[in-house]
Amino acid sequence: MRQPLDRFSERAGRFRESVIRGMSIEAAKYGALNLAQGFPDFPAPDALKQAACDAIMADVNQYAITWGDKALRAAIASKYDWHQGIQVDPETQLTVVCGATEAMIVALTAIINPGDEVIITQPFYENYWPDCVLTGATPRFVCVKPPLWRLDLNELESAFNEKTKALILCNPSNPTGTVLTSDEIQAVADLCKRHNTIVIMDEIYEHILYDGRKHISMAAVDGMDELAIVISGMSKTYAVTGWRIGTILASPELTKRMRQVHDFVTIGAAAPLQRAGVVAYHFDQDYYTRLAEGYQRRRDFFCDALKQAGLPFNQPEGAYYVMADISSFGFANDREAALSLVRDAKVAGVPGSSFYLNQTGGDHWIRFCFCKREETLTAAAQKLIEFAGTRAAI
Numbered sequence: 001m002r003q004p005l006d007r008f009s010e011r012a013g014r015f016r017e018s019v020i021r022g023m024s025i026e027a028a029k030y031g032a033l034n035l036a037q038g039f040p041d042f043p044a045p046d047a048l049k050q051a052a053c054d055a056i057m058a059d060v061n062q063y064a065i066t067w068g069d070k071a072l073r074a075a076i077a078s079k080y081d082w083h084q085g086i087q088v089d090p091e092t093q094l095t096v097v098c099g100a101t102e103a104m105i106v107a108l109t110a111i112i113n114p115g116d117e118v119i120i121t122q123p124f125y126e127n128y129w130p131d132c133v134l135t136g137a138t139p140r141f142v143c144v145k146p147p148l149w150r151l152d153l154n155e156l157e158s159a160f161n162e163k164t165k166a167l168i169l170c171n172p173s174n175p176t177g178t179v180l181t182s183d184e185i186q187a188v189a190d191l192c193k194r195h196n197t198i199v200i201m202d203e204i205y206e207h208i209l210y211d212g213r214k215h216i217s218m219a220a221v222d223g224m225d226e227l228a229i230v231i232s233g234m235s236k237t238y239a240v241t242g243w244r245i246g247t248i249l250a251s252p253e254l255t256k257r258m259r260q261v262h263d264f265v266t267i268g269a270a271a272p273l274q275r276a277g278v279v280a281y282h283f284d285q286d287y288y289t290r291l292a293e294g295y296q297r298r299r300d301f302f303c304d305a306l307k308q309a310g311l312p313f314n315q316p317e318g319a320y321y322v323m324a325d326i327s328s329f330g331f332a333n334d335r336e337a338a339l340s341l342v343r344d345a346k347v348a349g350v351p352g353s354s355f356y357l358n359q360t361g362g363d364h365w366i367r368f369c370f371c372k373r374e375e376t377l378t379a380a381a382q383k384l385i386e387f388a389g390t391r392a393a394i
């Protein structure tokens with residue numbers, strides 16, 4: 001007779017619930033400020049919200065073309081042109097999906113066969129491991145180490161072998177805040193060419209870079225047309241994480257396969273929100289300049305608070321997260337520290353170990369996100385500094 005546990009797939013049992021989303025639930029439970037999950041608590045641009053309302057009222061309410069609203073793909077292509085200087089054919093190279101989250105699953109599903117390995121840098125954005133489990137990829141981790149969290153290109157190279165099918169990189173990086181230099185990007189591209197390996201670049205933070213850094217898309221690197229799958233989307237750039245609009249740029253051959261997968265997974269992203277996205281992708285340079293400046297102010301403010309709280313960290317170069325070393329708090333591990341923080345200080349962060357497989361590393365780090373209003377960050381900073389004071393007195 002079938003045992004109760006046989007009702008479930010072995011696959012779904014191999015990964016745990018998201019610690020990031022779990023910390024959001026804890027934040028709500030304790031009425032804490034949520035510096036755990038990376039979503040802005042400030043409004044999306046008015047023009048974008050109006051465009052969504054207009055699209056619904058204009059009855060853009062049925063399925064869009066499965067691989068994305070034509071006008072949206074054209075707008076995305078035109079942004080790649082001025083922002084990255086690359087010519088993209090929206091008819092054959094772009095796919096619109098339900099967030100960068102779906103994009104990663106679609107990309108892996110389209111290329112992975114049983115036994116294929118995927119290289120992932122660790123600490124990694126939490127979704128990448130379940131993505132591998134769901135798509136049958138075998139991850140091979142390359143650690144980036146504190147305090148600088150920089151990619152060691154020799155270590156990366158030694159991870160390549162005959163089973164390597166792809167490399168996943170997040171640039172700018174969640175959770176470490178590092179941004180690859182142009183030399184590093186070129187070196188990664190050279191490695192991928194040498195090993196004929198696809199690189200899946202998660203570039204969801206492509207517009208959030210600090211201190212004058214400029215984003216270089218892997219799609220803009222010479223000779224990567226056939227090997228780069230570039231993932232991005234609207235969530236972070238336009239403060240609409242709930243809209244679930246993601247994008248994939250790749251060669252026509254890869255795109256064809258990914259569109260097929262996407263079609264049967266979700267059919268398509270929300271049609272009126274895709275239509276509204278046309279407005280966003282036509283925002284001018286000024287929007288992106290202000291976006292980066294606003295985040296840089298938040299970064300500077302929050303990093304200053306970490307200093308006042310006596311927590312070591314590496315200043316983020318991009319994205320909107322910072323890993324803080326909480327050893328001085330004196331807890332047994334990061335999970336206990338994060339639980340005490342959310343319960344007692346009413347500030348939620350994410351235990352660093354959740355960015356490592358089987359939580360085997362990162363046990364004296366907490367990741368905080370600073371994509372929040374000034375009032376939220378001011379209140380969180382005050383609570384964090386007070387908490388650090390009480391821990392120091394113990």
Ligand SMILES: Cc1ncc(COP(=O)(O)O)c(C=O)c1O
Pocket residue numbers: 038098099100101102125170174202204232233234235241244245246
């Ligand atoms: C690196 C990274 N990739 C993907 C996502 C998810 O993006 P989306 O909202 O487009 O699914 C996130 C969200 O935090 C992220 O940090």
